Every structure is written in C-alpha cells, then in structure tokens.
Amino acid sequence: MTPLNGYLLLAAFLFSIGLAGALTRRNAILVLAGIELMLNAANLNFIAFWRYGTHPEALTGTMFAIFSISIAAAEAAVGLGLILAVYRHFKTTDLDEIDSLKG
Template identity: 55%
Template sequence: MNLSPLHLCLLFSSALFCVGLIGALSRGNSILVLLGVELMLNAGNINLIAFWRFGPAPAEGTGVLFVLFAIAIAAAEAAVGLALVIAVHRHQRNIRLQEANHLRG
C-alpha cells in the first residue's frame, strides 16, 4: 500500500476530527463541547490546505482563502458560544448541558 502525502494529511485531519467529535459527544461541560467543535473546524481547515497543497490542480490560493474565511467564522462562533455559556452560567449557576434545559432564566 502506497500512501501519498495527501493521504497522510487526510488521515491526520480525520483523526483530529474524530477526537473533537468524541469530545463533543461525551463531555457534559458546555465549554468542552465548544472546544470539540473548534477541533472539528480545524480538521476541516487541514483538509482544505492539504488539497490546496497536494491536489491535482493547485489553483492560485483558493485553499488559503477558504481557510482564512473559515478561521474568521470560527472566531465569531467561539465568541458567541462562550457568551452563551456565560449567560447560561449567570442564570443557572452551572454550565452542565443536562441541566440547561430551558431558555428563560
């Protein structure tokens, strides 16, 4: 079996994605769930860069531009998510997901 660098990069991003997925599904703490989602976003960015670098038709900078915009969106998502965590904590005094089951404080 002969694995090209593109294969290895994709395997790397798959491993990172699954670590994030298992973390997001198994932990009850909402901050850790958010961090798992961030790990999955990073794995997607690694995929884009791998195809940009090793792909058959390396267009000029498409992958870099995609990842740049994805990082900006991820930053906005992290800010809003952590603000939601703080708001839930102010109303309920804990941030466990099982107990955050109503929206009005």
C-alpha cells in the same frame, strides 16, 4: 500511502476526536472546544488539498482556510457569550443539568 492521504487521515482522526468530545463532555466550554477542533480538522483538509492539488497558484484553499478561521473566531466569541448567559441563569455549565427551556 501518498502524503495527501496521511494528512486526510490525520484530519479525519482529529475530526472524530472533536466529535467524540462535543458529544460526550458535560462541560459546555469543552463542548465548544471540541467544535473548534472539528473546524481545525476541516482547515487541515483545505490546506492539504491546496498543497497537493492541481492549481495551487489559484490560492483557493488558502482563502477558504482564512475565511474558515474567521468564522471560527466569531463562533467562539458568540458561543462563549451564550455560555456566560446560560451560566448566569442556571448557575452551572453542566449540560446534563441544563435540560429545561423555560428555566
């Protein structure tokens, strides 16, 4: 197994853990944490492909990872703001109890 395959397998496993958490946790904040984990796994793929790819001097993978981290930061801020707004309305962050659109 080449080093690249090792990194890709690790990223795939982290992505699956994040997906499982996002689909099964009841706490909305931890669902968001699972989504962050999935974004991190994608970043690991970008960096590994950049390092073991054919043209590392073009910096494409690094740039992609930097922009992806910025998107993730913006998404975390908006997501946690949404969770606070939902909590103010429903008085809970349990996603199984937040089941009505009209409130």
